[in-house]
Amino acid sequence: MAKLKCVVVTPEKTEIDREVDSLVLPLYDGAMGVLPGRAPLIGRLGFGQLELTDSSSTETYFVDGGFAQVENNVVSILTGRAMPVSDIVYADAEKELAAALQLPANTEEQRQVRDASALRARGQMRISRK
Template sequence: MATFQLELVSPEKLLLSRQVEMAVIPAAEGEMGVLAGHAPMIVTLRGGVIRVTENGQVTDRLFVAGGFAEVTPERCTVLADEATPVTELSRADAEARIRDAEADYAAASDDTPERRDAAMAKLLAARAMLDAAEAA
């Protein structure tokens, strides 16, 4: 099967850079599969799990809290706000994030629509983190 270069970059470091068969990324519009030869595009990411497939098997599962992905026929570059291997996620940390995000969302109720949207995105990412931690 054809491969493409997948790079996953967080503010701290380069987490992944190698040839893969497929990556499923959590685009804002829904799960998006990327294969070699994909049409060029830039998408916004929501909180969720990136699944990397090599030799017909899912080899890596990484939680991202949001960010962007640039897709070309030869490469997919993910610029994540935060990225963590699913095996390193903690249910307690995710639950604490949910509590903080719920408080931020409640505090933003009288704020601008942009701030409410950002608070909701943070809450949804925290819930996705809990889902990923429980599934690990």
């Protein structure tokens, strides 16, 4: 059976570079599964859960927005941060949400920063409950 190569890159390093049977991307407007042979696509990532599945296990990661490209059975993900879901603590994410909601929102730029911070924290809270 064909495999997908998944490469996840953050500003600091390549976080993941491995072959999987399938994966689920957290696109900005909902999750999307990817199997080998998928037509090419470029998508905007939301703050959410990336699932990597092979024949023996499923690994889950939180990705911090970004972009994904699927082409020739290679899924390239560019994100600000990728971390194992097991590293997320609900209480910490809850504190991050409270702090985000206290950020000033007097200008459009401040609103964008506040909203992105709140979306990130809510994504982590949602994932850590599973």
